[in-house]
Amino acid sequence: MGQSMIEGTSFLFNKETCFEYDGPKLESIEYFLNVLIRDKNKVFRAETGEEQTTILFKLNEKNHDNLNEEQFSIQFSDDLSQMSVISADELGIIYAILHISEAYLGVDKFWFWNDCEPPPKANVKIRAVPYLSEVAKVRFRGWFINDEVLISTWKYQQSNTYVWEMAFEALLRCNGNMVIPGTDIKNPIYKDIARKMGLWITHHHAEPLGAHMFSRVYPDKNPSYSENGDLFKELWKDAIIQQQNDKVVWNIGFRGQGDRPFWADDPTFDTDEKRGALISKIMSDQYELIAQYQKDPICCVNLYGEITELYKKGLLELPPGVIKIWADSGYGKMVSRRQGNLNPRIPSIPEQHDLGPHGIYYHVTFYDLQASNHLTMLPNTTAFVNSELGEAFDSQMCEFLIVNCGNIRPHIYFLDFVSRMWNKDRVDRGAFLDEFATRYYPAYSDEMSRNINDYFDAIIQYGLADDERAGEQFYHFTIRNLAHQWIVSHGKQSGKNLWWATGEIEIKEQFKWFKQKVESKLTEWDTLTKNVNQLVKEADCIEQKRINDQFLIQVLIHKNGCFALYYFSRAFEMFQEKEYREAYLLLHQAIEEIKETINIMQEPMNEKWVGFYDNDCLTNVTLTLYTLETVQRNIRMYGDGPSFYNWEKEYLTNPEEKKVMLLTNKTKQLTDEGLGSKLLEQDHN
Structure with missing residues (x-):
């Protein structure tokens, strides 16, 4: 093999390097192989005339290499002409592709969202040392793209679909594997994109099983389960059938129409006991429905807002194995959120005797019509987040972490930080800040x-x-x-x-x-x-x-x-x-x-x-x-009324004009912008 291709013990990655795939045909893997081709062409802009190398991606579903779920390994041939990337599952291959993109081509996790194009290179020499990826701290980890009013309408190069693809790519680059792909009406559109990109799907706590909202389908009927339980079940059944072949963490439960408790619209449930009994029955019905269409379903329930209090009182009975998801205050504190002027701040963390599995719903952006952040970063610090999530992990809340990421771009700082925590637990916040500032500035x-x-x-x-x-x-x-x-x-x-x-x-x-x-x-x-x-x-x-x-x-x-x-x-x-x-x-x-x-x-x-x-x-x-x-x-x-000339006359006209007035005014009355600016200018002078 020529010295032009091999230097010491390095694998040569350049424009001539080709990608091969050995495994079942999967739309998601084909998509990300094209992403890697895109990134290679960004970095290596001209052929070098060097000998061709190959990167082989091998999906070994029989897992002869004893890899963990989503894990991948990298090995090199003796002559350094081939890099072999092996995984036992779909996401493992996707993570391997994105690892190569970031580690060797220099493509940033948030390259699209933070305007970071990789610098061009002639080639990259990769040390031929076997590599085994680490296993993430949290099993199911991802983003809830919620209150997404900016990215739901904004287009890049005339495409809104591309914007959502970039959102899901950034999530996967952060080693996320799960998404709630938007809220309400447009959720099915974005869900299809997320599914094609290999992500697990889960659901908004107000939209159990990902079903249509009852009042949208039946606007003339009372959204009461006790009155119209059969209609609710039909909606749930339709949603289950639609998703039965997908990777789904099924969100079960019952909150009501919109993001508020159902008893706000149904006064017959006037005690906690009645409310807890109904929610428990509904969750049991939902679980049985799912089990009819998907073997060994993975389910979760949001202990969110008022539901936390019902659970703490022992008034909810959950199906076995359901992941219990505990929510923060909306500001990053693991306590129940405020409801209007009611703010009990019940600890949103399981007791020691409360066996898992447990998970977390966490906000780096929130919308509460009062004091929260939507266009700006979480107002609390990385030290605060490090402590809150770290203590939650200490309480074995590591099965599930969904992060409300809003419109992504304003929240990159904390999305990056939290993704490091879901991968490795606590983070050195000082080192993170220095690395973040060095990377982008x-x-x-x-x-x-x-x-x-x-x-x-x-x-x-x-x-x-x-x-x-x-x-x-x-x-x-x-x-x-x-x-x-x-x-x-x-x-x-x-x-x-x-x-x-x-x-x-x-x-x-x-x-x-x-x-x-x-x-x-x-x-x-x-x-x-x-x-x-x-x-x-x-x-x-x-x-x-x-x-x-x-x-x-x-x-x-x-x-x-x-x-x-x-x-x-x-x-x-x-x-x-x-x-x-x-x-x-x-x-x-x-x-x-x-x-x-x-x-x-x-x-x-x-x-x-x-x-x-x-x-x-x-x-x-x-x-x-x-x-x-x-x-x-x-x-x-x-x-200034009713003539709307009084202030102009008193403060802005010449002294002689104030005393000699043959006309009420000689020009149109000033606009508020003009009047205010002139009055301020006069005051400053």
């Missing part, structure tokens, strides 16, 4: 490590518990809630749907509470914004775009929201003192903050991401802008 890794730490230091602690830290919804839902109450009650009645500042206290005390919370963090967010902006100005093109579009945008969402809520709260104080011009100008400043957020969302540096935030219908930054503008117009009614 190599020229500014030290600065970005500091900035990321400063980001978490600037987060508002809205409650007493360690997980009660504010995502961006804290600003936006508060402004809209209090703005509504301000207008409809003329500033006299308190807001009714604010967890932290509600009840009997007056609306002015609510505003004061929120103002104090945000005021304490203004300087930190302002300083961080300036620091990151400086990096964007200094960075080269690739890093400039990544810092701007991935990190600065999240900093600005927080900074602008924080300042907007502060100005908004001060405006209310001025309104109460009948200082309408001052209130008007403070609202103008709040509006300018929100406009800055909208601008960076609509105009990313990388054109690839134009339109990504167009369907921001949950946090809905543009609705906050509309709300603030509405309040500002109302305030102008008080101080």
